[in-house]
Amino acid sequence: MTQRRILALTCLALGWALCALMPHRALAQGSNDPIAKVPRLLQVLERDGFEALTGKFRTIDPVPMACKGGIPTTWFNNVQPYMTLTLPGAVDDPDFSIRWEHSARVLPGVSYLLRQDEALLIVGSTPPPMAYFSFQTFLFGRYNSATAADFFKPYEVMFAYLGDTVNSLTVQTTGSTPFNRPMALISTGNRKTQERIRAALRAAGYPDASINTETLPPSLLRFGYDNADQFLFLWRTAIAEGGEAAMKEYQEKVADPKLSPLRVFRVRPTTEFPSDPLPAPVLRTRGTGHTEVDLYQTLEKLREAILKENKAYNAEELDTSWPDSPRFFPEGYAAIERRVAYLDPSDLGSGGYGRDANYRVSSWFDLGPEDFAIVYGVDHAATGKATYSSAAVYLDKTLAAGVSGADSADFAANPGTASKLLPGEPGIDKFYVWEVRRNCNGKLGCMEASLVRPQDKAACDPNGGPQKIAPDAPVRIGFRQYAEPATKVGPTDAELVYERVIVFRPKE
Numbered sequence: 001m002t003q004r005r006i007l008a009l010t011c012l013a014l015g016w017a018l019c020a021l022m023p024h025r026a027l028a029q030g031s032n033d034p035i036a037k038v039p040r041l042l043q044v045l046e047r048d049g050f051e052a053l054t055g056k057f058r059t060i061d062p063v064p065m066a067c068k069g070g071i072p073t074t075w076f077n078n079v080q081p082y083m084t085l086t087l088p089g090a091v092d093d094p095d096f097s098i099r100w101e102h103s104a105r106v107l108p109g110v111s112y113l114l115r116q117d118e119a120l121l122i123v124g125s126t127p128p129p130m131a132y133f134s135f136q137t138f139l140f141g142r143y144n145s146a147t148a149a150d151f152f153k154p155y156e157v158m159f160a161y162l163g164d165t166v167n168s169l170t171v172q173t174t175g176s177t178p179f180n181r182p183m184a185l186i187s188t189g190n191r192k193t194q195e196r197i198r199a200a201l202r203a204a205g206y207p208d209a210s211i212n213t214e215t216l217p218p219s220l221l222r223f224g225y226d227n228a229d230q231f232l233f234l235w236r237t238a239i240a241e242g243g244e245a246a247m248k249e250y251q252e253k254v255a256d257p258k259l260s261p262l263r264v265f266r267v268r269p270t271t272e273f274p275s276d277p278l279p280a281p282v283l284r285t286r287g288t289g290h291t292e293v294d295l296y297q298t299l300e301k302l303r304e305a306i307l308k309e310n311k312a313y314n315a316e317e318l319d320t321s322w323p324d325s326p327r328f329f330p331e332g333y334a335a336i337e338r339r340v341a342y343l344d345p346s347d348l349g350s351g352g353y354g355r356d357a358n359y360r361v362s363s364w365f366d367l368g369p370e371d372f373a374i375v376y377g378v379d380h381a382a383t384g385k386a387t388y389s390s391a392a393v394y395l396d397k398t399l400a401a402g403v404s405g406a407d408s409a410d411f412a413a414n415p416g417t418a419s420k421l422l423p424g425e426p427g428i429d430k431f432y433v434w435e436v437r438r439n440c441n442g443k444l445g446c447m448e449a450s451l452v453r454p455q456d457k458a459a460c461d462p463n464g465g466p467q468k469i470a471p472d473a474p475v476r477i478g479f480r481q482y483a484e485p486a487t488k489v490g491p492t493d494a495e496l497v498y499e500r501v502i503v504f505r506p507k508e
Contacts, residue, residue, distance in 0.1 A: 032174070034124050034182040034206065038263055041123065041204035045267060048200055052121070053098055055087040055264040057235075057254045060110060063401045064459035067468065071107070072151045072398075073345045075159065075352045076323070076361070076478050079392045079405035083235035083251060087112045087120075087266045100266075102225040106141040106155045111230040112266070114216070116223035117273035119188035119197055120233065123206065124262030126171060128250060129179045131239035131381075131388040131408065132482050134167035134356050137187055137214060139221065139336060140232035149343050155230065156341040160350040161332035162216055164284050165236075167356055169387070169488040172212045182207065187214040187233075189221060191276040197267060218277035220336050236356075238482070239388055239409045280333070283355065287492035288484070292383050295497050298427045299377070305421040306374050306433065306502060313504035318362045320479070320498050323348065330359065345398045357490040358386075362477040362501040364397060367449050370506050373436040375447075375477055376418065377499030381408040382430040385491045386481040391499065393436055393447045395473040402478070403456060404447040406434050417445050436477065449475045477501050 045052055059081040062074035086109045089100035101113045114120070120137070127133045139162055141155035149156055164170075166185060173181035184206050186197050194213060201211055222229045240247040253259045307315055322328065327347055329335045335350035342349040353359055367373065380386035392405035411417075411432040418431035433445070440446035451457045451469060460469040479499045484491040 032182055034184070034210075035261065035263065037205045038123060041200060041206070044200040044203045045197070048196060049270050050196070050200070050267050051270050052265040052267045053088045053100070055085050055266060056257050057083060057085050057260060057262065057264060058109075059251055059255060060084050061455065063399075063403065063453075063456045066399045066401060067456070067460035072342075073348070074399055074401050075348060076359075076394060076400045077402045078236070078238075078390075078480070079402040080238070080247075081251065083237065083254065084110055085233050085235075085264050086110060087264070089266060100225060100268075103143075103227050106152045106157070106230050107232065111140050111232050113225050113228050113230055114188075114223055114266075115225060115268055115272065116218065116275055117188075117190040117193050118223075118266060118268040119186055119190070119193050121187075121197060121265045121267050122183075122185040122262055123201070124183065124260070126168075126173055126178055126181050126183050127237055127240075128246070129177075129241040130168070130237060130247070132168050132236070133238070134165035134236045134354075134483075135185060135214070136165040136234055136236075136354060136356075137162050137216060138232045138234060138352065139229055139332075141230035142222070142341070143227040143229075147341070149341070154227075158336060158341050158350060159232075159352045160335045160340075161354045162221075163214065163281050163332075163355075164489060165354060165356045166212045166214060167483060167488070169483055169485065173210045174207055182210045183212060184210055185212045185214060187216060189216040189218040189223065189278055190273060191278050192273050193267075193269070193276075194278065215278045215281045217280040217333075218275070219280060220333065234352075239407060284487060284489040286355075286484075286487060286489055287495055288486050289495075291495040292378055292380070292385060292497040295378055295383070295427050295430065298422070298425055298431065299497055299500075301422055301425060302376055302418060302428070302431060302433070303500065303502075306376060309421065310374070310502075310504050312507065314507055316365070316503040316505070318365060318501040318503065320360050320362050320500060322493075323351065323359065323361050324363075331355075345400065355489055356483050358481045358493055358496065360479045360493075360499065361394075364474045364476045365501075365503050366472070367436070367438060367475045367503065368472075368505065369438055371438075371503060373475070373477070373501055373503045374433060375436060375499065375501050376431065376433045377479070378430055378497045379408050379411040379432050380481045380491065380496060382411070384486075385484055385496060387483045387485060389481045390479070391434060391447070392478045392480075393449050394476045394478055395449060395451075396469045397474055399460075399469060400476070401456075401460070401469060403450065404452050406432075406445075406447055414445050436475070438471075
């Protein structure tokens with residue numbers, strides 16, 4: 001007999017009026033609704049000797065944060081708000097009864113400390129259909145009383161990833177799709193904690209097939225509540241079905257504790273477990289050996305066509321490369337080993353880069369009111385080398401603030417930007433050509449090198465707060481290629497054709 005028929009017979013026996021008064025979550029208790037199982041999960045954890053504090057999700061928007069002086073740079077942010085979480089238990093928590101931590105947080109409301117047997121636990125449903133999502137913990141701050149970076153002193157900002165992401169290509173869940181499906185995520189460095197929480201999830205009715213784990217490698221980390229490592233959890237979402245409005249609606253829903261399809265807890269044993277370190281996980285291997293190099297000649301022809309079309313202007317061709325910070329090191333484990341930390345905006349260290357993407361930037365350039373730049377290259381999603389790729393405009397060498405961008409969805413919606421220059425050229429359908437101007441005046445296929453969003457204008461206007469972005473701020477173009485479907489991790493640089501930027505200025 002199905003659960004639905006059992007519910008119907010029960011309601012007939014008790015009276016439909018009584019059933020109508022039962023909360024939706026209670027009716028769903030026997031269903032696959034992961035939120036309905038949370039009360040049972042908390043009971044199981046308590047019975048097994050754990051205590052749990054409830055956190056909540058929130059969005060963080062790096063550009064206004066940086067302009068208001070909350071962070072020293074945006075670390076070349078994606079042009080979209082990120083999602084993160086905030087956990088109770090801080091040393092300055094207004095609720096005195098739940099002050100687990102003893103050191104102040106370097107990023108109040110966002111960073112957090114963990115005891116060696118403590119875990120971050122997320123349960124609920126995966127995001128709705130979108131091009132890509134991922135969950136990942138970073139080592140954000142490491143205590144160092146001798147650090148030269150004043151902004152977060154006495155901590156130095158490592159901002160280094162801790163392994164691979166749990167993403168839309170790898171997430172463990174039930175069903176044939178990774179979207180809107182039950183999931184749980186345990187993030188810890190302690191083996192016993194991980195095993196006991198997994199058992200509690202199963203006892204509460206969460207399928208083992210929906211339980212994901214993230215290892216915080218004890219061999220690299222310093223756990224504890226006093227002058228220990230501070231962590232940051234980032235949740236990336238990109239290109240939702242339904243566009244920006246659908247994404248905003250979803251993020252607002254997640255941040256509302258009453259409506260959120262996810263719950264987050266910090267969980268620890270009431271009596272501390274002995275050290276039982278998990279080994280560092282095996283990382284996914286980048287690259288397939290298959291390259292985009294057969295498209296190189298088409299790229300060269302496209303370059304000639306762009307120069308010819310704009311021959312009335314002076315042209316400056318820019319270099320595209322890995323970020324040129326003196327000590328930039330994108331691999332998180334190695335950055336931690338080598339103590340590569342953020343020092344100042346010209347020395348970004350690991351800079352929040354993750355293994356789920358590949359990153360490149362143009363050199364900085366000036367862009368006058370009559371100047372424009374042409375950004376062109378391969379849409380790596382169209383070649384199968386990425387789930388999606390993007391180009392973004394950054395302003396100000398100190399803040400490196402991402403203010404506008406275009407991605408694979410935009411390239412697909414405007415398929416003729418490259419083919420109109422080289423009609424009939426083999427492979428040209430996999431290319432895009434985009435403009436960059438200070439003011440696009442509504443022109444399609446154009447990114448603005450200015451403050452576009454109202455929240456950015458309010459925070460970063462030259463007449464505003466302590467850190468500002470001038471109207472003529474230097475410009476840089478950044479490129480990302482996310483998670484190659486074949487490997488489920490960021491593509492390797494050598495297998496991609498590089499994007500290019502040409503700046504055009506009026507001839508005198």
